[in-house]
Amino acid sequence: MADNKLYQALGVSRTASDSEIRRSYRKLAKEYHPDKNPAAGDKFKEISFAYEVLTDPQKREIYDRYGMKGLQEGDNNFAGAEDLFGHFFGGGGPFGGLFGGFGGGFRNAQRRGPRRGENTIHKLKVSLEDLYNGKVSKLQLSKNTICTACGGEGGPAGALQPCRNCNGRGVKVTITQLGPGMVQQMQSRCPECDGEGEVINERDRCQVCMGRKVTPQTKLLEVHVDKGMKDEQRITFRGEGDQMPGVEPGDVIIVLQEKPHEAFQRSGSDLMMKQTITLTEALCGFSRVVKHLDGRNLLIKHPPGSVLVPGCVRGIEKEGMPFHKNPFEKGDLYVRIEVEFPDNYFASEGKLKELEAILGGRPAAPALPEDAEEVNMSDIEETPSMGGNRGQYYDEDDDHPHMGGQHVQCAHQ
Ligand SMILES: [Zn+2]
Ligand SMILES: [Zn+2]
Structure with a gap:
């Protein structure tokens, strides 16, 4: 595991950052390019190979652990270590999409430049009166802010050490031998440094934030609920999310929830x-x-x-x-x-006649056909279903229809 040739080829240390490696390669490549220096063809191949391996996080991981032997084994695999990675981490191939989500954390850990923190979403219940008149709501929330005692360093200058467990990369690679010449590699967030790639000795930790680099703070947000705002409308406070060193804070988003109104x-x-x-x-x-x-x-x-x-x-x-x-x-x-309407209108017959006269009388009673059957209208709780057979049937031995389980009696006997 002491194989150091590739680092030596580029003249960098084992802990060199990606950009150091790239810088050194560019310098050497200029120097040893075959166009300029035809005699140094082998040297050029060497630095190109070293560059190819060390700028590829997966290859570098394998090389760091297993040296050149590991890389050769990987290349001779039936699936190839490369392919496995490709599949697991969304680098194309038929399973790229399937495992895309699995690789998300890994990619985040690898990406250079500021990451963006997650947005925080709060629901705020507002009355219809508030939405009509407008209102300023004060919302108290707790958020992490960069520790002022250590400036987000977690301890005094120099206390931060690259995590040894993951070589400062924040990612652990587990290589399982599946069979002769077959390895499977899995990547996961390093538990020692929680994916940060750096750790602080316990005695060096900042006493205010206990080395967490951030401290919880209560923050009062003034939410301006403007006249005419709607249910589910969002009010965004840019960059008010949790702070973390090297991370661009996300937004706090207030989502209005209109309460039902009585009237x-x-x-x-x-x-x-x-x-x-x-x-x-x-x-x-x-x-x-x-x-x-x-x-x-x-x-x-x-x-x-x-x-x-x-x-x-x-x-x-x-x-x-x-x-x-x-x-x-x-x-x-x-x-x-x-x-x-009045429940029942029990007025004297004289009053009813008066009312009838006021309202303009009733249409004349229709001429009665001789076979008219008089039936009773009564309160029936259940409305008989229209168009279906439900609740309506005839008994075999009598022809009285039953509706909705109620016996409807023929008045004509
Ligand atoms: Zn601190
Ligand atoms: Zn670590």
Whole structure:
């Protein structure tokens, strides 16, 4: 395992970073290129090979552990160590897609440049009043911030050491011998350094963050719920997510959740409400006071003589929700009229005649065919199903139909 030839070829140390290797290769390649230096053909091949292996994280891992022998074995595999990697880590091949997700963490660990932290999503319940009037909600949340005591280093300068368990790469490779000349390789996040590639000695750890580099902080966010905002609307606080050294913090995203309202239902920028009135009011007019979402009392009037049919809808212009970003414009308010009929109207016969006269009399009774059968209408709880056989059948020995399990008796005997 002391095979160091490839590092020596490029004149770098075993712990050299990717960019150091690339830099050194470029310098040497210029020097030994066959066009310039035809006598150094072998040297050029050597540095090219070293470069190819050491800039490929998988190959470098194998070389670090098993030396040149490991690389040769890998190349002679029936599947080839390379192919296995290709398959497992989404590098193409028929299983690339299948195992794409598996390799995600690995790729993250390998990628250079700032990573981006995850977004934090919070739900915020808001009333319809809040969405009508606008509101500033204060939201307290806990987030990790870079430790101010150690500046996110986790300890004093130089305390950070490359993790020995993973050679500072944050990734562990497990190679299992499946059979003669066959190896399987698996990569996983290094448990020693939690994928960071660096560790701090226990006694060197920053006392404030215990070497975690971050400390939890309570942060107060002012969420501006603007007039006319909608259910599920998102308010984004850029970069307010958890901080971590070398990681660009994600966003905090507030998702509004509109609470149901007792009186109003919302449909986009329109509002809908129900108003229950009596039969007398439906015929003779009514006036009602309705409290709007901003506390104003709206006087709703309907003139006598213009009949309101149960379920009819009347509109009031510009009394709906304000438009988002244009709150002086508003949608409409729709009022659905429900008419409460009297339960039973037991008035004297004289009163009924009077009522009949007021309402304009009844159509004359139809001429009765001779074979008309008089039946009773009574309350039937269950509505007989239309078009199906359910609940309707004839007994063999009598021809009384049964509907919905209830015996319907013929009045004509
Ligand atoms: Zn600290
Ligand atoms: Zn490690």
